[in-house]
Amino acid sequence: MTEKHxxxxxxxxxxAGLAAALQLWKRGARDLLIVEREKxxxxILRQCIHDGFGLSHFGESLSGPEYAARFIDDVERLGIPYVTNTTVLxxxxxxxxxxASPAGLTVCHAxxxxxxxxxRERTRGALAIPGERPAGVFTAGTAQAYINLYDRMPAREAVILGSGDIGMIMARRLTLEGAHVKAVYEIMPYAAGLPRNVEQCLRDYEIPLYLSHTVTKVHGRSRVTGVTVAAVDERLQPIPGTEEFVPCDTLILSVGLIPENELSLDAGVTLDPHTRGALVDEHLMxxxxxxxxxxxxxxxxxxxxxxxxxxxRLADSAADYLAQGGLPACPLSVQCGESVGHTVPQRISGSRGVLLSLRVTRPIDSCRIVVSQNGRRIFSRKVRHAVPAEMIRFDLPARSLAPSGDLTVSAIWEGAQDAPEEARV
Ligand SMILES: Cc1cc2nc3c(=O)[nH]c(=O)nc-3n(C[C@H](O)[C@H](O)[C@H](O)COP(=O)(O)OP(=O)(O)OC[C@H]3O[C@@H](n4cnc5c(N)ncnc54)[C@H](O)[C@@H]3O)c2cc1C
Structure with a gap:
């Protein structure tokens, strides 16, 4: 076992790791190491060969590997240290x-x-879909890896459960590769993924999307032979009498992603039950x-x-942390109000402007994002069509903030009022 500081x-x-490393390097950090378990x-971008990446960062549409390559090339060119085939235990x-790596164990004091x-993707086990246990049930990411990384075709007749982005992207990919995607079934009354993917991956390929439907049983002994689907009521429970058998050889699941936080829990990091990621302050600490x-x-x-x-932004905070031996305290908490599922960060200092990210809990047409502090509305912004699939991000300016008092962020339906696109009060 080796030991180092x-x-x-x-x-x-x-x-995330690559962009953080590059920014830390830019800020003068030299004693750093990226640890990656894959080769x-x-x-995940290695397997995302469709385009649509980089529109905001580079102003052009790149494939996943092209987007990643821009960062990897810079890491290589600058000589930023990294190890692959190495897992943080x-x-x-x-x-x-x-x-741990093939060379053995290393202990780093950082x-x-x-x-x-x-x-990681939510699996069949997490959903507890009843039925038999045949081959042919994959998460969308696994099916994507089979096709894009290993050149293997996982399906001929597929049903997709869940309308997450990866599932919709895989509906298109399987169709382009010659499979028949019978339908996408979504338990919620609205699509879980981005509207652009509903258009470009389903409608353009005439793949039906059934909202308020779920898979209630998997059939097949050695390989999937079909699934039973049913409509669900407003409590998301299957409605008796609506069951239908759909023959297929593959069931693909696109039913949610879970932040990979086992290591964080080991380290004593508190998680936010809404995001299932760490509770962080405005420094992303x-x-x-x-x-x-x-x-x-x-x-x-x-x-x-x-x-x-x-x-x-994280790397800038980490560079300040190293230089100053600490960061300013963030005593104000940011709470979720009406129709807001989560916010990041969850704690702020109140002394400077901050970028807030949030998701709404349901689709809201003509919505106003409102931030209140000490019972006073300190910021508001109009969003024409808010959907849970799209993150909403906005800068909360320092001049709006009082030095004390927790904040509440709400998404308020405005009906048909004609409010200005962006208004601060
Ligand atoms: C199938 C799919 C399609 C997508 N399509 C789009 C799209 O069209 N457009 C778009 O903008 N975004 C898309 N995304 C989203 C985008 O890929 C992600 O937002 C982005 O990859 C997240 O970056 P990350 O660095 O946080 O995580 P990841 O890309 O998942 O990277 C995390 C890395 O950490 C490594 N790791 C994990 N645990 C350990 C450990 N213990 N030790 C060492 N290494 C470890 C993993 O191996 C992995 O390489 C898609 C995502 C998926 C999954």
Whole structure:
């Protein structure tokens, strides 16, 4: 076992880890290390060969590997240290990180640790779908890896459960590869993924999307032979008498992503039950001193461009932390009000402007995002069509904030009122 001391250790070499490393380097940090468990850097983007990445960050539409390559090339060119085929096994509260690789175990004592482990997909086990246990039930990401990384066709006749972005992207991908996607069934009364994916991946390929429907049983002994689907009521319970058998050889699940936080819990980091990521302050530091988080491990993002931007902000905070030996306190908490599912960060200082990210809990046409403090409305912004699939981000200016008093963020339906696009009060 080797032991070493290091300034910054970055867990995960996906878009968040790469952007954080590059920004730290720009800020003068040299004693850093990216640790990635896969054989290459790039994270989940390695298998996302469709385009649509980078529109906001680079102003052009790139494929996932192209987007990742821009960051990896810079990491290589600058000589930023990284290791692949190396898994972080544990992190302690005092930032001792144990890694395992074919060369053995290493224990690193880091001044700062950056959590950038991404997220994982929810599986059939997590949903507890009754029925037999045949082959042919995959998460959308696994099906994507089979086709895009291993050149294997996982389905001929597929049914997709859940209208998450990966499921819709896979509906299109399977169709382009010659499979027949019978339908996408979504338990909620609205699509879970981005509206652009409903258009470009389902409507353009005439793949039906059934809202308020779910799969109630999987059939087949060695391989899936079909699924039973049923309509659900407003409590999301299957409605008796609506069951229908749909023959297929594959069931693909796109039913949600879960931030990968087992290591964070080990380190004593408190998680937010809404995001299932760490509770962070405006510096993107968790409640464990010197441990920061960004990207999908912090909260599931809709666009990778925002992951990269968030990681840059994290790196700036981590650089300040190293230079100053600490960061200003963040005593004000940011709470979720009406129709808001979560906010990030959850704590702020109140002394400077801050970028807030949130998601609404239901689709709201003509909505106003309102921030209140001490019973007073300090900020409001009109959003024409708010949907849970799209993250809403806005800058809360320093001049709006009082130095004390918690904040509440709400999404308020405005009916047909004709309010200005952006208004601050
Ligand atoms: C199938 C799919 C399609 C998508 N399509 C789009 C799209 O069209 N447009 C768009 O903008 N965004 C898209 N996204 C979202 C985008 O890919 C993610 O937002 C982005 O990859 C998140 O970056 P990340 O660095 O937080 O996580 P990841 O990319 O998941 O990277 C995390 C990395 O951490 C590593 N890691 C985890 N645990 C450990 C450990 N213990 N030790 C060492 N390493 C570890 C993992 O191996 C991984 O490489 C898509 C995502 C998926 C899954």
């Amino acid at each position: 290091i300034d910054v250790l970055i867990v995960g070499g996906g878009p 290459q850097l790039g994270g 544990s992190i302690t509260k005092d930032r001792t990180v144990t890694t 001044k700062a640790v950056i959590l950038a482990m991404g997220c 968790t409640d464990v001193d010197g441990i920061f988080a960004a990207g999908n491990v912090l909260h599931v993002h809709d666009l990778v461009d925002y992951v990269s931007k968030e990681a840059v």
